[in-house]
Amino acid sequence: MPALSVVVPCLNEEGTLVELHGRLHEVAAGLGLGQGGLEVVLVDDGSTDATLDLARGLADTDPSTVVLRLSRNFGKEAAMLAGLRAATGDAVALLDGDLQHPPELLASMYTLLTTTDAEQVVARRDRAEDPFVRSVLSRLYYRLVNSLIETVRIQDGVGDFRVMSRAFLDALLALPERNRFSKGLFSWVGFPTATVSYRNVSRGEGRSAWTLRSLLNYGIDGALAFNTRPLRLLMHLGGWAVLAAVAYLVWLLVGYLLHGVTQPGYITTIAVITGLSGVQLLAVGVMGEYVGRIYQEVKARPSYLVHEVIRHEDGGSDDGTGGVG
Structure with missing residues (x-):
């Protein structure tokens, strides 16, 4: 069982995937995890560029890399869920594939998780480089959501970038709901939590898949997911x-x-x-x-369907038909 699994949802990340993979291995070497200490789970969420081919090449040459190919684009929430269910490490990290979540931060986050009583360590970015209007709207949104939500509190600047213990992840995966709002679920699960701050990083390459409409819908999900x-x-x-x-x-x-x-x-x-x-x-x-x-x-439809599981030891890929979540 690896000491650390890193789950990366991927949607059209051909420009950053190889660099991200290399930097993750550098982090693992710096932590002294050794052979078999790192597992990289790449979830291809219906990419239309060369992301899947690059991920397949990484899995073919690197025994620590596992690729899940979903049958179509199910959205980031489903891709994250698929990757978290596939991860086998004692600790599991979650980060984006566009390099806006600096992989080097995982070193301090993992160390904090393993040396304290924290069951999850979250990364909180500042908004120093955000446009003024976006920063103001974001603060207003979090104030509104937190005024509506009765059971949890969502921190401004805290996203999906985090490292979780196996106990925390097992509790998270035990939640059966299909309309998932992970920011709220991470808070709802509870457990001792530590926070690491970092400066905002620009996207490595390409354009974000988040449009104004998708952000608005995501905001509505957050407002309705945990309260009546x-x-x-x-x-x-x-x-x-x-x-x-x-x-x-x-x-x-x-x-x-x-x-x-x-x-x-x-x-x-x-x-x-x-x-x-x-x-x-x-x-x-x-x-x-x-x-x-x-x-x-x-x-009760599944959140996703796995078309293919690609591993190094198989010399290729497995038919993932029937893999659902």
Whole structure:
């Protein structure tokens, strides 16, 4: 069993994969892990460039490298889950393949994990080089999410980059849900946690797969994944709307008694109908999100399908048909 497994979800990482692989082995050598002490799990999440070919070449020449080829693009959450389930090390690290998570930081993180009572060590990046608008929006988002979530707290700047003990990982993998929001799950599991700070690093090559739309959807996932408070807020909003309507009716009645009918009220009627319709659509949308998540869970489809498992000792690859998660 290796001392450290490193899980790397890969989506079109042909420009950085080989460099990342080499730097991971340098880190392992610096830690003195020795032969068989490192396992590198590369998860190809439906890449359309040469990522799979490069990963296959690394597995063919390096016994410590295992490649999981998913049957299509299932998204980063599914790719992370597949890699974490395949990892066999006593400690398991998770980092991105674009070099924005510096592999050299793993040395101090792994040392901290093995020399303290921490069950996970997370890397927290600063936002010194982030654009001002993005930095402000990020802080506002985390404040909003933490105000909604009832059971966990999510730190700004803390992502998926972390090193976990086997006990922590076993607890994480025991969670059966399919709509996974890993930032929240990592916090929900609990256990003693240590934090290592690092400076933000630019992407090694290529463009990020995160678009404004995907970031918005991810933000919605974070807001809804660990609480039902939005439903409660809608109930409060409905209550205030009713009170406002009653107050308005009283105001109209008083005006009628004092002054009689002074205007037909067309604009008022349209404004009230439009406002209440917006509230109703908002309520239906929020409830629909929760119902949709229940629907996905009830269907119980796997989070991913493994098409191929590529290992050095096989001299090639295994048919992964039937490998699900």
